[in-house]
Amino acid sequence: MAREIFDELGVYRNAVTWNSMISAYTRNGDLIAARKLFDRMPQKNVVSWNSMIVGYAQNGQSELAINLFKEMINEQLITPDEVTMASVISACGHLGALELGQWALDFTTSNRIKLSASVYNSLIFMYSRCGCMNEANKIFSKMETRDVVAHNALITGFAAHGNAVEALKFFERMKDENVQPDRITYIGVLTACSHSGMLDEGKKVFLSIEAPDIDHYACMVDLLGRVGKLDEAKRIIEEMPVYPHAAIYGSLLSASRIHKRIEIGEFAAKKLFELEPENSGNYVLLSNIYASAGKWREVDRIRGLMKTRGLTKTSGWSSVEHDRKVHRFTVGERSHDLSDAIYEKLAEMKRKMKGAGYIADNSSVLRDVEEEDKEEMVGTHSEKLAVAFGLLVSEPGTVIRVMKNLRICRDCHTAIKMISKLEGREIIVRDNNRFHRFTDNVCSCNDYW
Ligand SMILES: [Zn+2]
Ligand SMILES: [Zn+2]
Structure with a gap:
């Protein structure tokens, strides 16, 4: 009209x-x-x-x-x-x-x-x-009056970096400045507690929320899942006053993967298959849980389920900025101008890593390729290509920043940790869940993501 x-x-x-x-x-x-x-x-x-x-x-x-x-x-x-x-x-x-x-x-x-x-x-x-949390903090300090949006931006930033101490500090400061926290603030603070496993602090904050909404419950489930209290997380889901949404079962499912709790993973996955039957990520997660327990028959069953429902894995991509341009990579791609050099760099890194004791971890590959192809596939995951490209084009000693649309896989995580040490570089990977800051063979997530 x-x-x-x-x-x-x-x-x-x-x-x-x-x-x-x-x-x-x-x-x-x-x-x-x-x-x-x-x-x-x-x-x-x-x-x-x-x-x-x-x-x-x-x-x-x-x-x-x-x-x-x-x-x-x-x-x-x-x-x-x-x-x-x-x-x-x-x-x-x-x-x-x-x-x-x-x-x-x-x-x-x-x-x-x-x-x-x-x-x-x-x-x-x-x-x-x-x-760049230091820069973010500097900008924040320069502001004459800070509204809830500014506070939330900083707290959420610290949360994504798993820096609960700073997130909580600014949460206190916000209250000192008489800025009323809103639901986003609480999500930020709880996420920060979750990403650094601070259960007591998180519980305290959660209990202080007047009327917690579904996303706050989701954060609590995530936090409990992170510290391995999966039964308590499941109980919260069963007893919460609102109807749980997919993200809640999603974090229970990923916690089950990390803590290898197959039964709870199956419980969460079953709900997820009802709530969002089209989301291939859930099938992949469950199949990864089965794969790391060596239950290949179950892996095949999930694969069959995906097939009959006509689902394919969401394709991953990673990007790196260079010369004010965003360079995007997908698994195994060879269309970049520097492809030859990137693959050479990748091979060189792999040799160095093997020398340092690296063994490719293929457990997170949904078994849709033959066993011998698996290492090849994982070896050219988009984040590895992005890091190789970053190493090629950036000045020695500078930070490499990678964005990824999916959760980083276990093998890439291990590999990038090693690369950070072998190449003497700080590498930051922002995946769809949080920041990973790799330095000297250690990641800021402490291997929980
Ligand atoms: Zn990977
Ligand atoms: Zn990490």
Whole structure:
């Protein structure tokens, strides 16, 4: 209906009409229609550009948001404002693109664009997502007034790094500053406790929440699962006042994998197969639980289940930023310009690792390939390619930052730990769950993820 009116308006359309129509499309997730209109718009103002850039960013199209921003500044007709910059900087955060984010900040200051609260909040988010908690903290300290969003960005950042001590410190500070914690704050603090296994602190925080919602229960289940109290976690699920959602069973399932509790894993998986029958990740997790217990017949049964339900594994990818470009890798891919060099580097790393006692761990491969192919597949997982690429193109001694869309597998985790020592590099991998900071053969997650 909005579009009908828009079309009927004809010559009476002005910038506001166009911008409203573009926003209407992006809010409905129809980015293609929005872009078509945007490209046709006769005289774009800053709001038009922002509608499109924010539209991309809020629909998870970070790269498109940044590309459009680059077009905007190349045209030099319209100067970006603080709304543009907040959106671009947070898009950089989503991509884990630190160089780009820093460049966007430089652009903001050198063009005297207002450093609004939302620009600051985006900066905290961006630095946290790129693993630079010191920088995030610096930005936070520079703010004159900090709202709940700023506090949450920092606390959530520390949580993702498994740094519960800092998360709790800032949680206290927030209360000192009379900023009321909201549900996101509590999720952040509980996640921090969970990622570092602080059960008592976590319980205390949980009990202090006036009306805990389902996500807070989920954090508690996660925390109990992490410290191995799976029976207590299961009891919470059975007794909670709200109907448990998939994520709750999901964390119970991953805890079962880590603590090798097959029966609880089966309980969680059964619920998950009902709640989200299409999510292949659950099948893979359960099959990994069976695989590490050597129950190959069960592994085959799960594989059959996936087949009859027409499911395939979500394909993993990992990305590394270099020269303000995001380079994305998928398992075994050879389409990158530097592919030959990357595979050579990979082979070299493997030789060094074998010399240091590394044995490939194939237990997390869903058995859909023959035994002898398994090492080859695991050997070219996207995160390994990304790290090899990072080692190739970055200066010695610099940090390598990798983003991954799925949970990092056991073998890659072991391999990257060793690489961090052998190459003398700090390597940060942000997977879909948390940060892994690898230095000197140790990971910040203490091998629990
Ligand atoms: Zn892997
Ligand atoms: Zn780790």
